[in-house]
Amino acid sequence: MTDLPILYSFRRCPYAMRARWAVLEAGLLVRWREVELKAKPPAMLEKSPKGTVPVLVLADGTTVDESVDVMHWALRQADPRDLTRQQCLKQQAEIHELVTINDAAFKHHLDRFKYTDRYRGACKEHHQKAGLEILHCWSQRIDGHGGWLLEGGCSLADVALFPFVRQWRIADPHGFDSDQGLQGLRSWLQSFLDHPGFERLMQRADPWAHGGHQPHFPADAIAVPTDQPLFHLALAEDWKQAVRCSQYSVSTRGLSLHQVGFIHLSWRDQVPDTFRRFYADAGEVFLLTVDPTRVHSPLRADAVPSGELFPHLYGALPVEAVTSVIPYPSD
Numbered sequence: 001m002t003d004l005p006i007l008y009s010f011r012r013c014p015y016a017m018r019a020r021w022a023v024l025e026a027g028l029l030v031r032w033r034e035v036e037l038k039a040k041p042p043a044m045l046e047k048s049p050k051g052t053v054p055v056l057v058l059a060d061g062t063t064v065d066e067s068v069d070v071m072h073w074a075l076r077q078a079d080p081r082d083l084t085r086q087q088c089l090k091q092q093a094e095i096h097e098l099v100t101i102n103d104a105a106f107k108h109h110l111d112r113f114k115y116t117d118r119y120r121g122a123c124k125e126h127h128q129k130a131g132l133e134i135l136h137c138w139s140q141r142i143d144g145h146g147g148w149l150l151e152g153g154c155s156l157a158d159v160a161l162f163p164f165v166r167q168w169r170i171a172d173p174h175g176f177d178s179d180q181g182l183q184g185l186r187s188w189l190q191s192f193l194d195h196p197g198f199e200r201l202m203q204r205a206d207p208w209a210h211g212g213h214q215p216h217f218p219a220d221a222i223a224v225p226t227d228q229p230l231f232h233l234a235l236a237e238d239w240k241q242a243v244r245c246s247q248y249s250v251s252t253r254g255l256s257l258h259q260v261g262f263i264h265l266s267w268r269d270q271v272p273d274t275f276r277r278f279y280a281d282a283g284e285v286f287l288l289t290v291d292p293t294r295v296h297s298p299l300r301a302d303a304v305p306s307g308e309l310f311p312h313l314y315g316a317l318p319v320e321a322v323t324s325v326i327p328y329p330s331d
């Protein structure tokens with residue numbers, strides 16, 4: 001794990017939260033250094049003297065110290081749900097504009113509404129009104145786009161903004177929850193808070209000190225060893241379709257990679273149980289053997305609710321990474 005990137009982070013910081021969400025989304029593992037903002041580690045300040053979190057330090061020493069850049073760094077490696085809208089310049093521009101409004105105007109009003117005493121001459125009501133205008137506008141967008149800020153599902157804009165909207169709600173839960181103009185935004189925020197990823201996002205770690213223990217993030221995941229094969233049960237139909245287009249993009253029975261965000265895999269001894277639970281009545285099923293050295297997207301083993309780890313592929317499975325295809329169960 002020595003050449004994993006290092007992420008300096010602070011659990012409740014909304015900028016660090018959006019960066020960590022992108023790490024989760026892309027199937028990556030980083031070395032996690034939790035920071036106390038009052039006592040920032042000299043090693044972090046040496047890499048990024050401006051002293052804000054998150055800070056990502058890559059294996060070659062390159063430093064990425066703006067949260068949106070950390071998100072793009074992660075999603076360049078894998079973006080299975082297309083949060084960055086890779087093929088659509090118009091939506092990329094919309095994402096950029098939403099993030100700019102959040103990081104400039106909305107954050108300005110949020111800080112002055114939440115911590116009015118810290119800003120000499122600030123008027124709480126003025127900043128509340130201005131912040132709410134922005135929130136109403138986002139809520140209307142969400143109503144018009146089927147529950148997300150952009151057409152077509154969750155995007156980088158949703159991930160980048162939700163930690164700040166969460167802060168607004170924490171500052172004024174009653175106002176936020178009773179505002180008729182915020183219904184769409186409330187359900188949108190709740191969908192993040194209810195998402196299984198949210199608990200992982202908010203995992204706790206003791207502040208890091210030089211030489212001290214360093215967990216990785218996400219803490220409940222491990223790297224997938226590349227010296228043993230991985231397995232995937234596929235409906236025969238889905239595999240035949242994959243052969244026609246050279247890649248397989250089904251996550252699990254009836255769900256696509258785009259819907260789930262990764263392809264479910266198993267280690268050898270997990271296959272029989274996976275079959276029993278999900279495929280026993282599925283008709284013709286194939287067992288694919290996957291060579292982990294031949295995939296092009298991140299692999300990460302994540303814990304399911306029972307605590308058992310399963311390998312996951314955070315991108316499409318290239319047909320050439322599949323070294324054998326046999327009917328399952330085989331005679």
Ligand SMILES: N[C@@H](CCC(=O)N[C@@H](CS)C(=O)NCC(=O)O)C(=O)O
Pocket residue numbers: 010012013014015016037051052053054065066067068
């Ligand atoms: N533009 C930066 C802003 C990051 C930022 O301001 N983070 C806050 C924590 S939420 C911080 O580190 N503040 C420094 C401090 O409080 O000393 C980014 O997007 O990464």
